[in-house]
Amino acid sequence: MKSALIALVSLSALAVASHGVVHQHRSGGWVQNPSGQASFTEYSGCGTPSCGISMTSGYTAAINELTFGSAQSYGDACGRCFNITPTSDPYTPSYTGPMGNTITVRVSNLCPVAGNEEWCGQTVSHPLNQFNMPVHFDLCEDSGAAAAFFPSGRGAMLGTYQEVLCTEWKGSEGSPLWNGACMAPVNAPLWPSVACGNEGMKHSLDCAVMLMCALRNPAPVSG
Numbered sequence: 001m002k003s004a005l006i007a008l009v010s011l012s013a014l015a016v017a018s019h020g021v022v023h024q025h026r027s028g029g030w031v032q033n034p035s036g037q038a039s040f041t042e043y044s045g046c047g048t049p050s051c052g053i054s055m056t057s058g059y060t061a062a063i064n065e066l067t068f069g070s071a072q073s074y075g076d077a078c079g080r081c082f083n084i085t086p087t088s089d090p091y092t093p094s095y096t097g098p099m100g101n102t103i104t105v106r107v108s109n110l111c112p113v114a115g116n117e118e119w120c121g122q123t124v125s126h127p128l129n130q131f132n133m134p135v136h137f138d139l140c141e142d143s144g145a146a147a148a149f150f151p152s153g154r155g156a157m158l159g160t161y162q163e164v165l166c167t168e169w170k171g172s173e174g175s176p177l178w179n180g181a182c183m184a185p186v187n188a189p190l191w192p193s194v195a196c197g198n199e200g201m202k203h204s205l206d207c208a209v210m211l212m213c214a215l216r217n218p219a220p221v222s223g
Contacts, residue, residue, distance in 0.1 A: 029124050030069045030198050031134065032076060034163035038135040040086060041119055041156050042146035049109035051052045051196075052181025053080035059145035060169010062109035062138040064120040066127065069198035070110065076106045078186030078196045081166040082137070086149065086157035090131050099159075108183070111138045135161060143171075147204045163190045209215040 043062065048053055050062075051074045061082075063070075069075025073080050085102040089095040111120035119136045128134055139145040150157060168184035173183060184195030 006137045016068065022097060023216070028198055030125075031066050031073070031122070031127055031133075032069065032161070032191050033186050034131045035205070036163045037133055037158070038084065038137055039090065039119055039129060039131050039133040039158050040084065040139060040152065042139045043111075046049075046109060046140040046142045050074060051183055053079050053108065053183045054174040054175050054177065055106065055143060056106060056172050056174045057126060058143065058169055059103055059105045059148060060108045060140045060143045060147060060171075061105040062111040063107050064111050064116075064122050064126070064129070064136040065113050066122040067135050068107070068110045069098065069196075071112060071201040072110075072194050073184045074180070074193075075110070075152060076184075076194060076196050076198045078164060078182050079106065079133065079166070079186075080191075081107070081186075082161045082163050083168070084137055084149065084152070084159060086159040088158045089154060090100060090148040090156055090158050098151050100149050100154075100157060103148050104164065105137065105145050106166060108167050109138075109140070111136060117171060131158060133158065134187045137161065165190070167201040 006046060006153070046062075049060070050068075050070070050072070061084075063077050065071055068077045081104055083102055083104050086100040088099075113121050113123065116138075118130045119138070121171055122134060139149055141147070146155070166184070166188070169186070182196035188195040
């Protein structure tokens, strides 16, 4: 994976012009808010997620690096659940619907900056992607999330997200794929509470042993 590591710096708040203020609720360079605006796309090939645990059922998603909490390993977004709602088409602003459905997804994967700059390119110095969104969810087609969420014929939307307890998520976990895998428990408290924690670097030993580093990177998001 060729993602550049986010600098571990402390910022109290990042002001942005078009969508108010993006607040950073804890130090460390990661911007992780329990609710806000987001963009949404879809990807396939979700079998080796960065969190290290595949779901055997239930809707899952990758999330942008700045929110995920790591460039290559697990981050504190792992295992967290979100209600996501589509509200507009980024390519056709005049589109009035149907808009699709609100669904609950569980984060199991990373959408890295490298190779996904359009959607997942948020950084500390540039906290919005090319669609002026601070957060991006890449919905796993294999889990059924994309089909349940997107309006017919559309694979990209803008909308909102709200973190919820994972007791609202309908699904189940598989077994860990490598040592050091982490998923927040279903009853974990919401942000700003810490669950898995944010990891600045990959687990190099795990990668060497499992030879799976390249497989952890989700496919580039579709447009």
